[in-house]
Amino acid sequence: MTIKLGVLISGSGTNLQAIIDAIAAGTLDASVQIVIASKPEAYGLVRAREALIPTMNMTREAYAEPDLADAVIAMAMRNHDVDYVVMAGYMRKVGANILDAFPTRVINIHPALLPSFVGAHAMQDAWNHGVKVSGITVHFANAEYDRGPIIAQEPVRIEPGMSFEDFEAAMHKVEHKLYPQVLQWIAEDRVRVTVNDAGRSVVQVLS
Numbered sequence: 465m466t467i468k469l470g471v472l473i474s475g476s477g478t479n480l481q482a483i484i485d486a487i488a489a490g491t492l493d494a495s496v497q498i499v500i501a502s503k504p505e506a507y508g509l510v511r512a513r514e515a516l517i518p519t520m521n522m523t524r525e526a527y528a529e530p531d532l533a534d535a536v537i538a539m540a541m542r543n544h545d546v547d548y549v550v551m552a553g554y555m556r557k558v559g560a561n562i563l564d565a566f567p568t569r570v571i572n573i574h575p576a577l578l579p580s581f582v583g584a585h586a587m588q589d590a591w592n593h594g595v596k597v598s599g600i601t602v603h604f605a606n607a608e609y610d611r612g613p614i615i616a617q618e619p620v621r622i623e624p625g626m627s628f629e630d631f632e633a634a635m636h637k638v639e640h641k642l643y644p645q646v647l648q649w650i651a652e653d654r655v656r657v658t659v660n661d662a663g664r665s666v667v668q669v670l671s
């Protein structure tokens with residue numbers, strides 16, 4: 465099944481590019497219907513336009529009322545026939561107006577092994593902590609920031625002699641492979657959310 469994605473970005477959009485490239489390569493059965501940026505200067509908007517994807521940009525003023533901004537975003541996603549909202553370096557919190565419009569259909573990528581190192585500076589925080597293994601998490605977003613059901617995680621080891629820049633590059637490399645892969649699992653209808661014995665919503669990926 466081809467899934468229709470609406471991508472939320474705030475920055476350079478390398479994860480958006482990885483998704484666009486995977487679709488072009490035929491390894492991801494999806495289409496990007498719209499890219500919405502939280503800032504007009506987000507370079508990901510240029511990438512979207514080059515790929516002939518409709519774009520919309522929000523301004524700082526537009527977020528003066530976050531609930532209203534989310535309502536506008538949800539409406540734009542609906543108007544573009546979006547099935548899944550994909551956060552790719554989106555630095556705003558998504559609120560109820562988006563989450564309720566796309567229940568279990570908002571996905572985020574986080575540059576740490578959740579539940580460790582939540583928040584906006586996860587890579588730097590893990591590095592500063594001196595961890596020897598970090599990695600990438602793809603998860604469903606819910607009302608609890610960075611705490612939604614985990615779909616996939618991929619470790620990245622911090623080897624002796626690695627600089628922060630090396631670590632960052634290794635993390636991005638994994639992100640760019642993992643995000644399209646997880647979206648393809650969703651396209652193949654292999655991702656199920658169930659409640660486990662501890663009463664927690666967890667994801668099962670069917671083989």
Ligand code: GRF
Nearest residue numbers: 475476477478479553573575
């Ligand atoms: C990524 O590291 C992502 O995990 C984090 O923000 C970064 C976005 O990078 N949430 P890009 O805009 O996709 O290049």
